[in-house]
Amino acid sequence: MDLKDKIRTIQDFPKKGIMFKDITPLLADSAAFKFAIQEFLARFKDKGITVVASAESRGFIFGSVVAYELGAAFVPMRKPGKLPFKKITQEFRTEYSTDAFEIHEDAIKKGDKVLIVDDLLATGGTAEAAARLVEKLGGKVSGIAFLIELSFLNGREKLGGYDLLSLIKYD
Amino acid sequence: MDLKDKIRTIQDFPKKGIMFKDITPLLADSAAFKFAIQEFLARFKDKGITVVASAESRGFIFGSVVAYELGAAFVPMRKPGKLPFKKITQEFRTEYSTDAFEIHEDAIKKGDKVLIVDDLLATGGTAEAAARLVEKLGGKVSGIAFLIELSFLNGREKLGGYDLLSLIKYD
Numbered sequence: 076m077d078l079k080d081k082i083r084t085i086q087d088f089p090k091k092g093i094m095f096k097d098i099t100p101l102l103a104d105s106a107a108f109k110f111a112i113q114e115f116l117a118r119f120k121d122k123g124i125t126v127v128a129s130a131e132s133r134g135f136i137f138g139s140v141v142a143y144e145l146g147a148a149f150v151p152m153r154k155p156g157k158l159p160f161k162k163i164t165q166e167f168r169t170e171y172s173t174d175a176f177e178i179h180e181d182a183i184k185k186g187d188k189v190l191i192v193d194d195l196l197a198t199g200g201t202a203e204a205a206a207r208l209v210e211k212l213g214g215k216v217s218g219i220a221f222l223i224e225l226s227f228l229n230g231r232e233k234l235g236g237y238d239l240l241s242l243i244k245y246d
Numbered sequence: 247m248d249l250k251d252k253i254r255t256i257q258d259f260p261k262k263g264i265m266f267k268d269i270t271p272l273l274a275d276s277a278a279f280k281f282a283i284q285e286f287l288a289r290f291k292d293k294g295i296t297v298v299a300s301a302e303s304r305g306f307i308f309g310s311v312v313a314y315e316l317g318a319a320f321v322p323m324r325k326p327g328k329l330p331f332k333k334i335t336q337e338f339r340t341e342y343s344t345d346a347f348e349i350h351e352d353a354i355k356k357g358d359k360v361l362i363v364d365d366l367l368a369t370g371g372t373a374e375a376a377a378r379l380v381e382k383l384g385g386k387v388s389g390i391a392f393l394i395e396l397s398f399l400n401g402r403e404k405l406g407g408y409d410l411l412s413l414i415k416y417d
Contacts, residue, residue, distance in 0.1 A: 095330045099353065103320070103321065103353065105319060108320065131303040132302040132328075136320065139306070143276075143279060143311045146276045146280075148273065150273070
């Protein structure tokens with residue numbers, strides 16, 4: 076199955092010059108969604124993953140299913156102010172500003188093998204922040220899986236030390 | 247399994263007087279997460295559901311897995327400005343303000359049987375808005391499933407016409 080057929084490109088969203096990758100046609104096609112999940116599982120099912128971590132919001136859609144299928148814990152990483160318990164924060168730069176994600180301190184134990192799942196690898200800032208949060212808590216980042224990689228933004232360079240998977244690439 | 251044991255109550259979050267229900271311990275326990283999903287499936291698997299719709303962000307965590315297991319489309323409903331394609335909007339009142347959700351116009355076809363999945367039934371405003379969006383697009387709301395119901399807020403009264411399921415109740 077060519078998953079790229081299920082991605083809709085929207086011109087000038089959210090601002091002029093951006094070719095936004097809309098994943099909702101893929102989510103609407105249960106066979107395509109299942110195919111994507113199976114690709115993630117095929118790559119990481121024998122890696123002893125104990126935790127799947129995803130950043131809000133679209134990351135949750137893929138990460139929760141992968142965690143469910145692996146029998147792993149699911150850990151949400153959220154924008155500041157959303158998580159209610161003791162937590163740590165990691166700032167990161169986006170193209171235009173500084174943003175941050177938080178994670179609960181008890182979400183990851185020393186020695187956990189963590190798979191980070193997200194919908195999109197762009198500049199790599201989000202995934203790098205996610206990996207830092209995992210490592211600050213003593214977890215090992217066993218892999219980072221993306222539905223889409225915008226290869227022309229070179230986000231992969233920021234994530235050089237990690238086992239990366241992306242299912243759809245745009246050069 | 248008593249799922250209530252997997253919910254952590256956080257006092258005075260996000261503001262004084264609120265007893266926040268933290269679902270992250272449940273998400274961290276893969277057996278508990280699987281049990282919750284199976285309860286949703288047991289109730290709705292024979293209802294001919296074609297679409298599972300959820301509002302961001304926590305709703306995505308449960309809705310995506312239910313859609314995956316049912317072989318149904320997954321439709322995200324999002325805060326204003328997040329969805330890139332043609333869309334419709336539904337405002338709703340929360341305890342302190344007015345908020346809104348949007349849905350893509352092509353997300354639901356006339357005659358779709360839609361299951362709305364969310365983590366929490368509080369005052370019912372969010373679920374009611376979600377149901378309106380589905381119906382505006384010609385879908386039938388075949389059920390609304392919640393992980394948690396705060397029964398003392400009487401949200402159920404706003405949703406009288408629908409087939410409701412909640413797995414954990416707080417009186």
